[in-house]
Amino acid sequence: MPVFPFTEADPIRHPGPPPKTSAVVIVGGGIIGVTTALFLASRNIPVTLLEKGRVAAEQSSRNWGWIRKQGRDADELPIVIEAIRLWRQLAEESGEDIGLTQTGVTYLANADKDMAGFEAFMKIAATHDLDTRLLDADETAKLISGMSRRFKGAMTTPSDMRAEPWLAVPALARLAVRKGARIIENCAARTLDIAAGRIKGVWTEAGYIETSTVLVAGGVWSSLFLARHGVSIPQLSVRVTVAATEPLPEIYAGAAADDHIAFRRRQDCGYTLAGGGSHLLYLGPDAFRHAIKYIPALRNDPFGARYFPFAPSGYPDGWSTPRDWAPDSTSPFERMRVLNPAPEPVRLRAIERNFKQLFPQFEKARLKVGWGGMIDAMPDVVPVMDRVRAVGGLFVATGMSGHGFGIGPGIGRVVSDMIQGNDIGHDLSRFRLQRFYDGSPVRLGPAL
Numbered sequence: 001m002p003v004f005p006f007t008e009a010d011p012i013r014h015p016g017p018p019p020k021t022s023a024v025v026i027v028g029g030g031i032i033g034v035t036t037a038l039f040l041a042s043r044n045i046p047v048t049l050l051e052k053g054r055v056a057a058e059q060s061s062r063n064w065g066w067i068r069k070q071g072r073d074a075d076e077l078p079i080v081i082e083a084i085r086l087w088r089q090l091a092e093e094s095g096e097d098i099g100l101t102q103t104g105v106t107y108l109a110n111a112d113k114d115m116a117g118f119e120a121f122m123k124i125a126a127t128h129d130l131d132t133r134l135l136d137a138d139e140t141a142k143l144i145s146g147m148s149r150r151f152k153g154a155m156t157t158p159s160d161m162r163a164e165p166w167l168a169v170p171a172l173a174r175l176a177v178r179k180g181a182r183i184i185e186n187c188a189a190r191t192l193d194i195a196a197g198r199i200k201g202v203w204t205e206a207g208y209i210e211t212s213t214v215l216v217a218g219g220v221w222s223s224l225f226l227a228r229h230g231v232s233i234p235q236l237s238v239r240v241t242v243a244a245t246e247p248l249p250e251i252y253a254g255a256a257a258d259d260h261i262a263f264r265r266r267q268d269c270g271y272t273l274a275g276g277g278s279h280l281l282y283l284g285p286d287a288f289r290h291a292i293k294y295i296p297a298l299r300n301d302p303f304g305a306r307y308f309p310f311a312p313s314g315y316p317d318g319w320s321t322p323r324d325w326a327p328d329s330t331s332p333f334e335r336m337r338v339l340n341p342a343p344e345p346v347r348l349r350a351i352e353r354n355f356k357q358l359f360p361q362f363e364k365a366r367l368k369v370g371w372g373g374m375i376d377a378m379p380d381v382v383p384v385m386d387r388v389r390a391v392g393g394l395f396v397a398t399g400m401s402g403h404g405f406g407i408g409p410g411i412g413r414v415v416s417d418m419i420q421g422n423d424i425g426h427d428l429s430r431f432r433l434q435r436f437y438d439g440s441p442v443r444l445g446p447a448l
C-alpha cells in the first residue's frame with residue numbers, strides 16, 4: 001500500500017503548462033474526470049483535464065474500493081453493468097495491476113427488515129439477470145468464516161468486484177495520457193469564460209484555455225465552482241472515516257457490511273474497514289440553502305448524519321469560503337489543493353471495536369492507517385450527469401453520493417458520448433439537473 005492518503009506533498013506527475021486551446025476542458029481529476037478524458041482521447045478529441053491538486057487525491061483514492069451492482073438504484077444498474085465490463089477492459093489496456101478481482105459483495109442482515117429490503121432489490125436484480133441471491137443464516141455463516149455473530153441471512157452478488165482505488169485511478173490517468181489526453185496537476189480552474197450564453201474558455205491559475213466545451217467533474221467542489229456562474233446544484237458533502245488493517249488471514253475475499261462494520265479484503269491481504277453509523281455534515285450556507293430538498297432523506301434516515309455548525313476553514317461549504325472571486329485572483333480551489341479531513345478518533349475506535357467483536361480471532365490485529373474523506377451527496381442519493389441548459393457547451397457529472405468509484409468508467413463513457421452528441425445507450429432522465437427545479441418529487445435511491 002502506498003503512503004496514504006495522497007496529499008500535495010506527493011510529486012506532480014502530470015505537470016503543466018496548460019495548452020492555449022483545447023476542444024474539451026475537464027475540471028477535476030477523480031475517476032469521473034479521468035475516465036471521461038480517457039474515452040474522449042480514445043476518439044482523438046483534444047481534451048485537457050485540470051486537477052487543482054493531484055489525480056485521485058480526494059474521493060477517488062480514499063474510497064473503500066467496492067465495485068458493485070448489488071443494492072444499486074435501478075436506473076444506475078445498466079451503467080454499472082457496463083462499468084464492470086469496462087473495468088476489465090481498462091485494467092487490461094492499462095497493463096498495470098490495479099487489484100481488480102471478482103470476489104463478490106455481501107450485505108449481512110441483522111433483522112427481518114434487512115431481509116425485506118434485500119428482497120425488494122432481488123426484483124430489480126431479476127430484471128437485469130444479476131447473479132444476486134439471498135442466503136439463509138447457515139449459508140451466511142459458511143460464506144464468511146469465523147464470525148462471532150449469527151446473522152438472519154445475507155444478500156450476495158458473486159460477480160461484483162473490488163480494486164485498489166489509489167492504484168486504479170492513477171493508472172487510468174496514465175492510460176488516458178497515452179491515448180492523447182493532457183492532464184495538468186496543481187492547476188485549478190478558477191472561472192469559466194461565458195459570452196452570449198456559451199462557453200468561450202476557462203481561466204486557470206496558469207493562464208487561459210480557449211475551449212467551447214467544459215465538463216465539471218469536481219466532486220465536492222462542483223457546486224461552489226458552478227454557483228459562481230449562477231448554476232445551482234443542491235450538493236452537500238459529509239465527512240467519513242476509513243481504516244486499514246495490516247495483513248490478516250482471509251475470512252472473506254470480497255467486500256461485506258452490516259449496520260456496524262464494513263470490510264473489504266485488499267490486494268496486500270489487509271482489510272479496509274469503515275463503521276456503520278452517521279456521517280458528519282458541516283452546516284454552511286449551502287446546507288441551509290438546500291435544506292428543504294434533503295427533507296425526504298432526513299425523514300428516511302433521521303440519524304444518518306451528525307451536524308457541526310462550522311466547517312474547517314477553506315472547506316467547500318465553509319462560512320468563510322469565498323463565493324465570488326476574479327479570474328486573476330487566487331480561488332478557493334488552489335487554496336485547498338487536496339481536501340484531506342482527519343479521520344475522527346472516536347470513529348476509528350468504533351471501527352476497530354466492531355471489527356474485533358465480529359472477528360474475535362483478530363483481537364491482536366492493528367489498524368495500520370486511518371483516513372478521512374468528504375463524500376459529495378445529492379438529495380436523492382444519485383448523481384447528476386447532464387448538460388447545463390443555461391450555458392451552451394457546459395456539462396456536469398457530479399454528486400456521486402458515495403458510490404461513484406465502481407460506476408466511474410461507465411459514467412466516463414456515457415459523459416464522453418454526451419459531450420460528442422452521440423447516442424448514449426442508456427436512459428439518463430433520472431440524472432438530469434433539472435429534476436431539482438422542475439417540481440419533480442425527490443425519489444430516494446438506496447443509501448448504500
Ligand SMILES: Cc1cc2nc3c(=O)[nH]c(=O)nc-3n(C[C@H](O)[C@H](O)[C@H](O)COP(=O)(O)OP(=O)(O)OC[C@H]3O[C@@H](n4cnc5c(N)ncnc54)[C@H](O)[C@@H]3O)c2cc1C
Nearest residue numbers: 028030032052060063064066189218219373400404405406
Ligand atoms: C470514504 C469513502 C468511501 C467510498 N467507498 C466507495 C466504494 O466502495 N465504492 C464506490 O463506488 N464509491 C465509493 N465512494 C465514492 C467514490 O469514491 C466517489 O463517488 C468518486 O470517487 C467520486 O469521483 P469524482 O471524480 O466525482 O470526484 P473526486 O474523486 O472527489 O474528484 C474530484 C476532483 O476534482 C478536483 N477539483 C475540484 N475543483 C477543481 C477545480 N476548480 N480545478 C481543478 N480541479 C478541481 C478535486 O481536487 C478532486 O481531485 C466512497 C467515497 C468515500 C469518500
